[in-house]
Amino acid sequence: MTGPSPFIRLEDVRKSFGAVRALQGVDLSCSAGECIGLVGHNGAGKSTLMNLLAGVFGAEGRMTIDGEDVADRHTVASAQAQGIRCVFQELSLCPNLTVAENARVMHRALKGFGWRKRAGALIVAKLDQVFPGHGIGASDIVGDLPIARRQMVEIARAFTVTDAPARLVILDEPTSSLDAHQAGQLLAYVRRFVAEGGAVVLISHLLGEILEAADRVVVMKDGRVVAERLASDFTRSSLVAAMGTVAREEAEERAVVSGRRGGEAPTRVRARAAAGGVDLVAHRGEIVGLAGLGGQGQSEMLIRIFDAARRSVSGITVEGGSALVAGDRQTDGVFPLWSIAENITITSLNRLKRGILIDSGKTDAMAEDWKARIGIRTPDIHNPILSLSGGNQQKALFARALGSTAETVLMDDPMRGVDIGTKQEVYGMIRAEAERGRTFLWYTTEMDELKHCDHVYVFRDQRIVADLSRAELTEERVLHASFEEVA
């Protein structure tokens, strides 16, 4: 399927974490000048396989680079020297350093007088190539950047070259925090990089991206490769079928019936408009979408509403409490030292007490219930949350919010890294909860998800510039409102 001498070849690779058999005999080869799309359910083993390529840990089986057996001596340093670069789901930049300094962390060759300037020039030039108009400066502190820009820096850094070449760049959910425009820029760059002889492994749950950017698609399931074909031989539905989620995909097409609740239902959230904008109003049982380009104030609005449910915030009223599903899982969502069960139950502890003490039987029962309902893949809910795959961590955050008693659930692009089958189930849960009276405010960068909303507010420059009903909702109208002043 690949050329005569692939850059990297893995054969019969196996890896276990305790009782979890993450890889159960995987073959994969990757050649210069191709983009491999890697897809599969949450916990299928994709990131584990990429960690292996990047030298993060070893495994049983064979691994050759340029035909040479390296299985016993492949490390992060040797991978880097061979030109293997990785952009993992959880960003690895140092938040207290500048963009230029983070570029230097990866390139030891940038030393001596003026290294900071050279590092800055290197990363900004790559940002210009990958994300024209990015608006990022070399001296910006990474921790001060919004998550989309941090992700852009991390991606651009992976493609920068000093002494070692960039031969294979692994992108694990690279567009999860990018808006559609930025994601398009990245995919276009991937195609240029591949055309010039580079290799890319692209992991994504957005199948459109895979079909657009990949030459070959590899489908994983439960630690095995279950299908491998040219991308042109797949359609979206045959790819979904290969992943084993065809029935749920069809369920997605079911229309939302609730419609706008204004007038008849009580108001749950009201946020007064910024100058020149539109008020945000959400009623009982309504699913309200927040759209627009990334970083236009959507996440900030959700955080302000979340705060307003706890203390007085000028211009915002919230009835009945709120729960937040964070978009930036790494910094706002997951308690990294806690177990899966503790992460799920933290906002429900008031209900899980016996007397004044937390009842561990009740917390375990709640966590087990959500593990089953939302399909969190773990042998034990008492395992650390970081033992879960990225998508399964995100499911735990959903369980935390949906399992709370809050009347309003705020969702900050919450489906990042969640597989297509689980997404359908969560969409169904959101609909069912809305029908029972819960209110959802849902910021999403995925156009397809807006169709689950009763109406959609489009944000631009930190204010709402349009309020589109379901009937009015088209990608064109959202884009139009995102870019232009709406009369």
Ligand SMILES: Nc1ncnc2c1ncn2[C@@H]1O[C@H](COP(=O)(O)OP(=O)(O)OP(=O)(O)O)[C@@H](O)[C@H]1O
């Ligand atoms: N450090 C670890 N400790 C324990 N278990 C782990 C560890 N890393 C991965 N696993 C387990 O290995 C399996 C494969 O995880 P992996 O992260 O490779 O999945 P994935 O296909 O990348 O999923 P996602 O789409 O959610 O990112 C999962 O069951 C996960 O819980």
